Amino acid sequence: xxxxxxxxxxxxxxxxxxxxxxxxxxxxxxxxxxxxxxxxxxxxxxxxxxxxxxxxxxxxxxxxxxxxxxxxxxxxxxxxxxxxxxxxxxxxxxxxxxxxxxxxxxxxxxxx
Amino acid sequence: xxxxxxxxxxxxxxxxxxxxxxxxxxxxxxxxxxxxxxxxxxxxxxxxxxxxxxxxxxxxxxxxxxxxxxxxxxxxxxxxxxxxxxxxxxxxxxxxxxxxxxxxxxxxxxxxx
Numbered sequence: 001x002x003x004x005x006x007x008x009x010x011x012x013x014x015x016x017x018x019x020x021x022x023x024x025x026x027x028x029x030x031x032x033x034x035x036x037x038x039x040x041x042x043x044x045x046x047x048x049x050x051x052x053x054x055x056x057x058x059x060x061x062x063x064x065x066x067x068x069x070x071x072x073x074x075x076x077x078x079x080x081x082x083x084x085x086x087x088x089x090x091x092x093x094x095x096x097x098x099x100x101x102x103x104x105x106x107x108x109x110x111x112x
Numbered sequence: 113x114x115x116x117x118x119x120x121x122x123x124x125x126x127x128x129x130x131x132x133x134x135x136x137x138x139x140x141x142x143x144x145x146x147x148x149x150x151x152x153x154x155x156x157x158x159x160x161x162x163x164x165x166x167x168x169x170x171x172x173x174x175x176x177x178x179x180x181x182x183x184x185x186x187x188x189x190x191x192x193x194x195x196x197x198x199x200x201x202x203x204x205x206x207x208x209x210x211x212x213x214x215x216x217x218x219x220x221x222x223x224x225x
Binding site for chain 2: 004009034036041042043044045046049090092099100102103104105
């Protein structure tokens with residue numbers, strides 16, 4: 001079965017430090033890959049996506065992610081964390097465009 | 113402004129009541145979805161639709177039902193609410209056969225007492 005694994009349900013970083021949120025998928029077929037962010041009491045907002053082409057994709061709010069086929073990974077990074085980045089982050093994959101599979105989410109805390 | 117709207121945002125209701133969670137989108141998307149989200153858990157797809165008069169059950173078994181009479185509207189109904197239905201319900205939409213990702217509504221947090 002297709003699945004998405006997000007390592008670390010909670011990640012804490014200091015303000016200004018590097019943010020690294022991990023996502024791995026299990027499939028021999030490269031999927032389409034997405035990162036979503038969810039702020040408290042809100043729905044999910046698309047941060048960035050990889051469909052085809054360049055494997056390093058840039059999203060909103062200074063986030064970027066790199067698709068590494070050999071590692072079946074799509075880790076999310078941001079060079080310098082800001083307090084406003086505190087939120088829940090979800091990795092998702094899609095193979096057909098008709099259904100998405102979400103990870104369990106990673107809660108990011110930014111320490112002043 | 114194109115968007116997707118869910119009402120109510122919060123709902124506390126007694127066991128046995130019938131409830132309908134509303135979801136409307138103004139983007140003309142063919143595909144619409146309902147997800148159930150519990151804290152610390154992945155999102156679970158409970159219903160989806162590819163267009164008017166199309167509805168399918170998702171991966172997670174649910175006692176709810178949906179309808180799609182109009183493209184923009186995809187309500188979810190629970191005929192008899194139970195405490196086990198307490199959860200957050202997220203509605204989403206996307207374009208057909210395109211991997212542009214979902215647009216999500218703000219969610220409805222349902223508590224059944």
